[in-house]
Amino acid sequence: MTTLGTKLRRLRDDKKMSQTEIANILxxxxxxxxxxxADQAKPSSDNLLKISDFHNVEIKDLLEDNVGIVSNNIFKDSSVSHHIFNYAQTVNMQSPELIENIxxxxxxxxxxxxxxxxxxxxLLKK
Structure with missing residues (x-):
């Protein structure tokens, strides 16, 4: 699977630009x-939009083959997951599959x- 970080690196290399140059533009x-x-962090939706515009690629192409990359990292430590797991324990839902599906x-x-x-x-930019 090709990560978002790998795709960003390839796009930058194709333009023969440094990280600093791209960062300044973004x-x-x-x-x-x-x-x-380095896949240590993920860009916000605003920054994904800037990246897609700059490289003239669709956001879905940046994230394709990376199912869950953005959301998995956000939900791994998010309060949403924390509350879901706490609720599951409160109502004695012991099925790991059910919790995983939620x-x-x-x-x-x-x-x-x-x-x-x-x-x-x-749409608002148009």
């Missing part, structure tokens, strides 16, 4: 951009909201 720090390429559904909802937000942002 309006982020070089260290933030470095973390994206978390996956929440991740899918998050993805849809994120894509909807990006679409709205693009």
């Amino acid at each position: 309006g982020v720090s070089q260290s933030a951009y470095n973390k994206w390429e 978390v996956k559904n929440q991740e899918q909802i998050f993805k849809m909201i994120e894509l909807q937000t990006q679409l709205i942002e693009r």
